Amino acid sequence: MSDDFTFHYGPQLVSGIGASANLAPLLPDGPVLFVTDANLRALGLTDAALSGFAGRELAVFDEVQEDPSEASALGAVELGRSIGAKAVIGFGGGSPMDVAKAAAYLLGSGEPIEDIYGVGAATGEGLPLVLVPTTAGTGSEATPISILTVGETSKKGIVAPALYADWAVLDAGLTTGLPRHVTAATGVDAMVHAIEAFTTKRLKNPVSDALAKEALRLLSANIRAACDTPNDLAVRDAMLRGSYLAGVAFANAPCAGVHALAYPLGGHFHVPHGLSNALMLPHVLAHNMPVAREMYAELAVEIAPDLASLGTQARAQCFVEALVSIAADIGLSPKLADVGIEAGHLDLLADEAMKQERLLVNNPVPITREDARRMYEAAL
Structure with a gap:
């Protein structure tokens, strides 16, 4: 281990039961893109978070699958652009959070996705981003990494400090219903x-x-x-x-x-x-x-x-x-x-x-x- 090192603590952190119901104050004014998956929405896990945005323009992208595809990230970007999103929320396991990280960056920077794969290639600035994990596992809310499936089977990573969220919100109440x-x-x-x-x-x-x-x-x-x-x-x-x-x-x-x-x-x-x-x-x-x-x-x-x-x-x-x-x-x-x-x-x-x-x-x-x-x- 070298004596010299740099360290990034990542997002600011909010932790507490029910904290996911109060996300709006963490974001700037303007339309919000909310990235999740259809299963979490059907289970009602997103209800409290979404109700906190009453009166604000918000679009929900819930077409994220396990091992999320590049296409899903681009679909989220398209929806975000259509509402003029000023901020992004990623709500779910690692897959929705990875898609939200990529989408927030691409919406902010305007770059083509093929240019940002790899380590350190994303050097622009993304939109403000809040990540809310619903599993105790991936740690994606803390990392500047988005893993997407390109084509049928190839996994590619986007790894850059610009992908760090502004806030991570830990609400253990969201995890009790997991199988x-x-x-x-x-x-x-x-x-x-x-x-x-x-x-x-x-x-x-x-x-x-x-x-x-x-x-x-x-x-x-x-x-x-x-x-x-x-x-x-x-x-x-x-x-x-x-x-x-x-x-x-x-x-x-x-x-x-x-x-x-x-x-x-x-x-x-x-x-x-x-x-x-x-x-x-x-x-x-x-x-x-x-x-x-x-x-x-x-x-x-x-x-x-x-x-x-x-x-x-x-x-x-x-x-x-x-x-x-x-x-x-x-x-x-x-x-x-x-x-x-x-x-x-x-x-x-x-x-x-x-x-x-x-x-x-x-x-x-x-x-x-x-x-x-x-x-x-x-x-x-």
């Missing part, structure tokens, strides 16, 4: 963010380390209860806070191999992102162990303080085992075969993983195509 499997998968996604931020090869720093540790402590202590007693608001609040802190951490100290190997599972087989991470996590941790052992040992104490008396090797191994146990306890499938992936798919997955250069460059141990194929095979 157990969504709570489980998104919670593991957040834990992976914390782990990868702490162990990343590039841009690791003391501030992101502190946030990643606290995030992992909150998430690991509460994820089982969030699945078992979903209406416990104190538990839900702790999960949402942990997810946000992990988001701030990995926005500064970027994700790596677990995400690189997870993305092809979503792009080609539509495996939910959090579950994709859970499936690949133990195998990438094992691959990284020679270099990351001491870091895993340090993180182990955040999950289980009673491990502190053990040696580095034992603590690091217990860390991996504890994560596997958490995934099992909350009901996540442990094998790729459980989500319809077969041996005949391994070459495709390995080829696709190698395209995730933005993530692979951050992994503590290099991952070759042969390494990726071996890890997918181990996950079968």
Whole structure:
């Protein structure tokens, strides 16, 4: 870790039960583009937020799907332009928030979307943006990253400080109605963010380390209860806070191999992102162990303080085992075969993983195509 670093804390933050009903004061006057998905709208989760804009012009774009497409972002931009939007709200899981980030930037800058993919290509200024997560998982409300599916299966990232929201609003009351499997998968996604931020090869720093540790402590202590007693608001609040802190951490100290190997599972087989991470996590941790052992040992104490008396090797191994146990306890499938992936798919997955250069460059141990194929095979 270098002694020199820069750190961006991201959006300003509002946290509290019911906070999502009072979004209008966070935005300038003028028409507002509200980006969400049809399911959240049908469930009534958007009602309180929308009612707070009575008397103001507001257009709702709810055509966001899982693994959101470039087309959905462009559709949101088109709707925003039609009302002369002066601000954007992203309300939902990672998909609506990613679409909202891209749309807010494109509406403000006027650039074509093909010019802003990659790291640091978006250098203009977007519209004011408020993000409201409805899952404790992606941390998208805290990051300057938008991941879109281009074409049928290719995922591309827009990564630039201009995509940071002005405000993130954490309202744990929005998360109580999530199905157990969504709570489980998104919670593991957040834990992976914390782990990868702490162990990343590039841009690791003391501030992101502190946030990643606290995030992992909150998430690991509460994820089982969030699945078992979903209406416990104190538990839900702790999960949402942990997810946000992990988001701030990995926005500064970027994700790596677990995400690189997870993305092809979503792009080609539509495996939910959090579950994709859970499936690949133990195998990438094992691959990284020679270099990351001491870091895993340090993180182990955040999950289980009673491990502190053990040696580095034992603590690091217990860390991996504890994560596997958490995934099992909350009901996540442990094998790729459980989500319809077969041996005949391994070459495709390995080829696709190698395209995730933005993530692979951050992994503590290099991952070759042969390494990726071996890890997918181990996950079968």
